[in-house]
Every structure is written in structure tokens, then in C-alpha cells.
Amino acid sequence: MASSTVQPADQTRQPEREAARRLLESSAKLSYDPATEVDWDTPLDEDFHGMSPEWSTLYGTRYWQELTEAQRKELTRQESACVASTGIWFEMILQQMVLRDMYAKDPTDPRFQWALTEIADECRHSIMFGRGAAKLGAPAYRPGRFVRELGRAFKTLAVGEAAYASILVAEEVLDVMQRDWMRDERVVPFVRTINNIHVVEESRHMKFAREETRARLRGAGRLRRRAQALVVSIASYFIVTSMVSREVYEKAGLDVERALAEAKANEHYKSMMRSSCAGLMEFLASAGLLTRPAVAVYRRAHLI
Template sequence: MSTTAGTEEISRGLLGSSAALSYDPETEVDWSAPLPADKHGLNPEWSVLYGTPLWREMTEEQRVTLTRHEVCSIMSTGIWFEMILQQLILRDQYVKDHASAEFRFALTEIADECRHSLMFARACEAMGVPAYFPRRPVVEAARLFKAVGTAEAAYGGILVAEEVLDVMQRDAMRDERVLDLVRTTSRIHVVEESRHMRFARAEIRDRVAGTGRLRRQAAAMSIAVVAYVIVTSLVNDGVFAAAGLDPARAREEARRNPHHHAMMRSSGAPLMRFLGGAGLLTRPASALYQRVHLL
């Protein structure tokens, strides 16, 4: 599919922004700094258990441990999903005009994502938290998705993954209760992912412009399925055991936690507005977003 003049112009601007403002985690993050025992991995209010009876019973040490494992679970899921998206983007850009700004920014984005994945991996290692992965059926289904997924699903996936986490990471950047390590990695990710989100919006507008009803319905549903998988994979059940909690009780209280549901809806609001404006917030798609409290 050819690139519209609008997407090409946006891509040129993003290339200029990337050249002017990009970060090298190797030098921007103080990897040798000690990790204070009382600092959280993410804002306590973003914990899936915040506000529950179980949260009130936990010691402060357990809360710190839980939030550190939660943020590392989110980072691990991010690494897994970015590896899928990089393959989808490469397939989409295969034999496209190498001189186009769109092609060059797509590869710039992939380079950014490689750095981000390395940064997140190193951050989890620094916090002493093991890698967390989605459930085995999800991992295996993703093997097929990354081989046959559409461009709409790829760029929609970028929006879902980054928009949902953007509010959380902006909160982490500003909160002195959070580890400096996480605050710095969040700042790097927020700045660079803002370009990726703008690129993804332009690509999605291109793909759905002038498409028929059936293709638009299919695109809307594929993006919603991606959103459902991402959101339900962010926090691995293993984080509860790591904090010394009863996993079954913690899982149930997290599932029913109205505070966390409200936080997710607030973080998903910009995404829902964009999808609605693009005609991609269909009734079946909306039902899936409601199940994961993005709508």
C-alpha cells in the first residue's frame, strides 16, 4: 500500500525529532546506583491490589516487593510483545521505497524498541526479578499472529501497548516513592514512544481510509483482541507468590478491584477516543475493551 502525503510528512518530522531527542540507556541510566529498600517499582496506586482488603493487610515490605515484581512483569510482557511487533513492522515494510521517510522511521522505531527491550531486561536484572512470560497458550498463539497478522493489527498493537502504559509511566516519572531506576527508564520510554504512537496513528488512518465495512470490522476486532491479550498478560500471577501472598486470593481480589479498573479506563481513554474517531470502536470490539476495563 502506498503512503499518503500526510504519513510521509509526519514520518519526516518524527525522523527529525528522533535525531534531536533520543536516549542511550547505557549512559542515561545510573545502573550502579543502589536501590533503596523502601522505594516502589511503580506508584502504589497502580498496583493491581491497591485499595483491596488484601492490600490493607500487607506489610510495606510486601507492597514494595509486589510493585517491583509488577513493574518487571509489565516490562517482560513489553519485551515479548515488542519482539512480535518488530517482526510485523518488518513484514509491512518489506520491499517498500527505501528512500521514503515512512520506511526510514519504521526502521528507526525498530532500533528504538531494541534499545528499550535491552533497557527493560537490564532493569529487571538490577531489581533481582526473574523474567515473566504470558501463559503458554498465548505464547504459542502469538507465533501464528506474528506470521500472519495484518498491518492494522501491528500498528494498533503499538497504540494499545504504549497508550495504556503512557499514563502509568508518566505517573512513575513524577513520583519520588518510585525507584530512580524505574523513573529514568519510564522517562526514556515516554519520550521515544510518543513518536511511535504518532506514527502508528498515521499508519492506521492510512490503512482504514476508504476501506469497506467488512475490512474495517475485521481491523477493529483484531486490534481489540490484541488489546485483550496485552492487558490480561501485563501482570503475571507469579508476582503474588513473590510477595508472599496467597496467589488464589490475590488473583481474585485483583480481578474484582474497582480502583484498578478505574485506573485502566483513565489510561485507555485517549486510545478509545482515537479508535472511535477512526471508526474502529465497533460493538464487538467495545465488548472486549469493556472486559479488560479500557472502556
């Protein structure tokens, strides 16, 4: 009798188990060691950008037109380092949420094994981003204290679809940016390698996050979906608005207040962010996580 009650629940997770098994196979075939794949030894070549210039927060503004080419390159190097540092901050949140979710679960389950594989990937990525930021000559950029404390609460309290959908948001936004940067010959070669590694390995993480988000929402009622949609949108807002800090402009030798004002009004950058999130918003809509209040938050963050 006991086995008959367990079996249906076991069957409902079978598609996620199969997906996790495929991800484990993919990881075994195609993964990288940044310690050996990235050229850490060659000195930084300041003739290169740190990211595709079109992704700079000041690209297309009057201030950008006034900058020398050397200043533009230094700015993009600092912005790239800051994005990497924000990535480290969220990857640490991600690791804790996934580890907490898998605590005391079946270690023979491919989902459990994939979750630990993902955490191992993220540990390597965080070290890689940290070394990359240091090589770009950047200080230790961090989100503001208020956002850091919100992150501390979120990693402790977020569960289920809120955790996995938020993970997906952070990964999707970075993915689109980095696909551009890794192909751009104007970008310093070691950063292109870092971006390529991250894009390849994060594609598996995004698949897992989508599968888990869908699975956690099975049978969820309207009230739960609306509440979780708002939580995800608020988390997304703070992730995206923390990607480039004011210290970037100071480190690049710019007029900080002017740079902040022009970045805030930069329609080109807002358009780039919206286009990068088109696929993400389509997924959130299909999952019932694109409610009217959530859309309002995404609009405020220029993600829709």
C-alpha cells in the same frame, strides 16, 4: 502514461511521508542511550516502590491494607518488572510486524527510514526493560504459553491497520502508566529514568502508529473495518490481561490464590485502566474501529 498512474498513489502517501520526516528530525534531536542514561551501578534501594502504588493490582483491596509497607514495595517492584517483561514480549512482536511491513519497500522513503528508527528504539527499550527487571530482583516473567503462541501467530499474520492499531493499544496503555511512575518520587530513581526514556521515545512511535492506522483504513469498507476492529480488540485483551502474572504474587511472598481473587475484583485497578484508555478509545472510535463486538471485548478487559 505509466508515470501518470503512479503519481496519484504517490500523492496519497505524502502526508505520512511528511509526518515520518518530522519524526526522524525529532529522533535526531531527542533520543537517549539507556546504557549511559540509566544508573545501573547503584544497588537497589528497597525503601522505594517499583511503580506508583496506586497502579498496583492490589491497591485499595483488603489484602493491600494487611500488607506491611515492605511487602507493598516488594509487590510493586515485582509488578513493575512483570509489566516491563510483557513490554519486551510485545516489542518483539512489534518489531517483526513493522520489519515485515517494510520488507522490500523504498529505502529512500522517510516512512521506511522512520520504521527502522523505531525498530532500533525498540531494541534499546527491550534491553533496558530486561536490565531493569533484573535490577528489581525479578525472574523472567512471561505470558502464558497459550498467549505466547497467539502472539506468534499474530506477528506472522497481522497486517495493515490491525498491526498498527494493536501497536498503538499496547503503547498507549504503557504510556499513561509510565507518565505517572516517572514523576512519582516514591518510585526507585532508576525506574523513573527508564520510564522517562520510554515515554519520550514512545510518543513518536504512537504518532506513527496513528498515522499508519488512518492511512491503511482509507477507502476500507464496512466489513473490513468490523473484522479488523474485532482483531484489534482481541489482541488488546491478551496484551492487557498478560501485564501482571500470578508468579508476581508468589515472588512477592503473598498468598497467590487470595491475591488473584482480590486483584480480579479490584474496582480501583479497573478504573485506572479505563481512565488510561480514554484517549485511545476516542481515536479508535474516530477510525471506525470501535464496533459493538469490539466494545464488548474492551469492556471485558476493563479498557472501556
